Amino acid sequence: MKKRTLGQQKLEVSELGYGCMGLNHHRGPAKEPKEMARVVQEAFHQGVTMFDTAEVYGPYTNEILVGEAVKDFRKDIVLATKGGFKIDGQSNFPDSSKKTLRASLEGSLKRLQTDYIDLYYIHRVDPHTPIEEVAETIQQFRKEGKIRHWGLSEASGDTIRKAHAIEPLTAIQSEYSIWWRALETDIFPILEELGIGLLAYSPLGRGFLTGTMTKESIANENDNRAELPRFTQEAMAANQGVLDLIHEIAKKKEATSAQIAIAWILAQREWIVPIPGTTNSNRLTENNQASTIAFTKEELSQMNQAVAALTIVGDRYPQSEKERTGK
Numbered sequence: 001m002k003k004r005t006l007g008q009q010k011l012e013v014s015e016l017g018y019g020c021m022g023l024n025h026h027r028g029p030a031k032e033p034k035e036m037a038r039v040v041q042e043a044f045h046q047g048v049t050m051f052d053t054a055e056v057y058g059p060y061t062n063e064i065l066v067g068e069a070v071k072d073f074r075k076d077i078v079l080a081t082k083g084g085f086k087i088d089g090q091s092n093f094p095d096s097s098k099k100t101l102r103a104s105l106e107g108s109l110k111r112l113q114t115d116y117i118d119l120y121y122i123h124r125v126d127p128h129t130p131i132e133e134v135a136e137t138i139q140q141f142r143k144e145g146k147i148r149h150w151g152l153s154e155a156s157g158d159t160i161r162k163a164h165a166i167e168p169l170t171a172i173q174s175e176y177s178i179w180w181r182a183l184e185t186d187i188f189p190i191l192e193e194l195g196i197g198l199l200a201y202s203p204l205g206r207g208f209l210t211g212t213m214t215k216e217s218i219a220n221e222n223d224n225r226a227e228l229p230r231f232t233q234e235a236m237a238a239n240q241g242v243l244d245l246i247h248e249i250a251k252k253k254e255a256t257s258a259q260i261a262i263a264w265i266l267a268q269r270e271w272i273v274p275i276p277g278t279t280n281s282n283r284l285t286e287n288n289q290a291s292t293i294a295f296t297k298e299e300l301s302q303m304n305q306a307v308a309a310l311t312i313v314g315d316r317y318p319q320s321e322k323e324r325t326g327k
Helices: 033-045 061-076 098-111 131-143 157-166 188-194 205-210 233-238 240-253 257-268 281-292 297-308 319-325
Strands: 003-006 011-014 050-052 078-083 085-088 091-094 117-122 147-153 171-175 197-201 272-274
Touching: 003 197, 003 272, 011 078, 033 061, 033 281, 050 197, 061 078, 061 098, 078 098, 085 098, 098 117, 098 131, 117 131, 117 171, 131 147, 131 157, 147 157, 157 188, 188 197, 205 240, 205 257, 233 240, 240 257, 240 297, 257 272, 257 281, 257 297
Parallel strands: 050 078, 078 117, 117 147, 147 171, 171 197, 197 272
Antiparallel strands: 003 011, 085 091
């Protein structure tokens, strides 16, 4: 698989990463951990070197699974995880105080069976801790050799600038896909200016853009999509036009809808790395083959015009979730 470089900090990663969240968290009944570990290992054998997890996934159990899965090739990959939550059972709230971040990092290192994290994100910005103080805490972690790069997830442009001025950011992680493009207006220009990469999570719209999802398929325990406004029956029906567009392009390219959705992201900027996740080896191969799809300038221009004309129905998160985490 081809490589991409994340910004001025020059962190080299595979063109496509692997989002580990769904291995056992928020994507339906958890499967056998050993089976999921084999999917992670297959991703590595297919050339993926960027693996993304977080302490809050589970909580904690996702990092344990990933740590066990990658231990034999740990030094050959870029391992990313996220902290910055105060976790109380299944509840969590943004907390980037020095004490909480220290406990989060030390816990992640232990669960991931490693003595350093390649890319450590603040999972959600804590409104009660100045981002400058957070950056100073990260500086200390880097001096100790416990992290090598850092980033922010779902951060505003102002927060990105303030953080970067204290301790240069390597990457921002945010949702980005054909059906969520808000970053293009406010965040992309800042990332280009400052030389910061983007890790695009949910590049397949939490599975919707594959064209294979039904309301019934997400009505399961441990699947948060059933609670999201975009996954009501009405919203899914209203957003069928997105799927129709992708399917039409997929037929012309002799590709799947998932591959087109991922290839479109890759074509937007050279410093964007999509991190799709799956629990299925066949889907993994399908996703990774998206890196072989190329668009001509004319094709991309026409596609971007069609995408820009789409009207997407439904918010990403419930209002209660946005209020709690600032998403």
